[in-house]
Amino acid sequence: MSDILEFAPCGYIRFSETGIIERINSTLANWIGAPKHAIEGQSIQSLLPKAGQIFLQSYIFPQLKFSADVEECHFKLLTRSGERIPVLGNFYWSEREACASSNDDRTNQPQLDGSTTLYDVIIIRAHKRHQLENALVLAQQKADATVRELKKSNDSLGRFANMVAHDLKSPLRNINRLAEYLSDDYEDLLDDDGKDLLKKLDSTSQQAIYFVDKLLEYGSLGAKGTLEEVDLNRVVTIASETFSESMATTGATLQIGRLPTVMGIEIQLVQLFQNLIGNAIKYRSPDRSLIIDIQATQIDEKECKIWVKDNGVGIPAQYQQDVFDILFRLHGKDLEGAGIGLATCKWIVQNHLGTIGVESNIDEGSSFYFTLRSIDR
Known part of the structure; x- marks a missing residue:
């Protein structure tokens, strides 16, 4: 492993198709809180909490077999102290490597028995991103709750406005009808001032009815x-x-x-x-x-x-x-x-x-x- 990859600010793992860790860089070992030799040779499952293990088996492994690469996977690493570190990982098909199953008795050299596929994983910490995502989820939940409360309040206010407006329209229409009745039957008995007052009464009641109708129209907008x-x-x-x-x-x-x-x-x-x-x-x-x-x-x-x-x-x-x-x-x-x-x-x-x-x-x-x-x- 090159020094650049060994001490890069990102984590690196190479594992086999059976899930055995073949290499790990110092950065990731420091995150886990264990020396490299204690992690290499272990299952990659040992670095993951239960939910991450299920995610690896049910999603990442099948995807790797079918599409070779799996990018921008969110999961958590499990440290030796039990801390869960939010990370973002990119999984890549690396190479097929010959496997040695036994030594030749005559030459004492390894005999090749098939091959295994190796995968590389580049991992970056996503703690701040995880915090932001959680904050966004909470903000969205609060916003949704506020919208629900606002809708409930608007619905109640709309019902109240409709009730009040209808209650107002009834006496206003009665006043308007009385003004029309007085104008039709008693206008000749009134002097000029009385006739003028009657016209103002009729005009004012009509304006009030118009105003209430507009209020009803405004109150029903949300529906x-x-x-x-x-x-x-x-x-x-x-x-x-x-x-x-x-x-x-x-x-x-x-x-x-x-x-x-x-x-x-x-x-x-x-x-x-x-x-x-x-x-x-x-x-x-x-x-x-x-x-x-x-x-x-x-x-x-x-x-x-x-x-x-x-x-x-x-x-x-x-x-x-x-x-x-x-x-x-x-x-x-x-x-x-x-x-x-x-x-x-x-x-x-x-x-x-x-x-x-x-x-x-x-x-x-x-x-x-x-x-x-x-x-x-």
């Missing part, structure tokens, strides 16, 4: 759809059809670039684009025709960025992060809305493991962007 390949060109086409009439009325133009196929939940992605297109229409500038431009750029092999740009009124810099908060309304009561649309967009994008943001300038327009997992074609 929709399964992850699949989704063509965003189709998604945008479906989403834009919702606004065909309003876009024709306002003279708005929708420009769509070539969009990728992504991994997503189609019904949620349709809702995402509906909210962003609807937001652009709602906050269009009165001084020019609305142009909505939807484009995509590839970040890397697995991720893309989608842009939904408009030339509307824009968003002040101090509010550009707040617009994604639930119930936040930038224009107060000046424009109809519940303050849930962009919060829904944020939830959908995060549910797809993406990020969402906006770049905007007053009286120039806004560019909403978000990332999704793309399909590598």
Whole structure:
């Protein structure tokens, strides 16, 4: 054995097809805690705990016979003190060596009786890798437990929100019906102030019902759809059809670039684009025709960025992060809305493991962007 292999920072074993160790280097002997001569001539099984012995017999030996090499095998070495050392081993077919079974009586030279196959094993310690793998397993288990708890919490919260929303809708509808009843039967008995108050009552109750419906819609997001390949060109086409009439009325133009196929939940992605297109229409500038431009750029092999740009009124810099908060309304009561649309967009994008943001300038327009997992074609 060369000095390089003898004192290399990796372990080395040569063993026969019967499992008998023929050679071992000093590095591995030091790991085991025994002199080389005490290990050579022993079975390779003696260096392994019970699980490693089974692994050797059931997997490594059969693989060596059929494919010659077995690489990157994780197992543990058993030291003389009983410690188990995590290692990574590569097993290689080495050579066939003639076997001497007896000596010739006349010449006193060994007689050759068949041959045996020899295998070399290069071994590196994998303690840190083993620690990292264990840490990853524990982290994954904790993450899975957190996801289960979060799903349970979200399910409970969703049921609670639905219950509260349904309980709220009933009295609100009654108020709305009473307002309609008063308007139909008693409007002539009211003065102008009374009629104005009645109209406000009707309008407020309708707005409250609309708000509760939006809350129900937001609360039910988590229950929709399964992850699949989704063509965003189709998604945008479906989403834009919702606004065909309003876009024709306002003279708005929708420009769509070539969009990728992504991994997503189609019904949620349709809702995402509906909210962003609807937001652009709602906050269009009165001084020019609305142009909505939807484009995509590839970040890397697995991720893309989608842009939904408009030339509307824009968003002040101090509010550009707040617009994604639930119930936040930038224009107060000046424009109809519940303050849930962009919060829904944020939830959908995060549910797809993406990020969402906006770049905007007053009286120039806004560019909403978000990332999704793309399909590598």
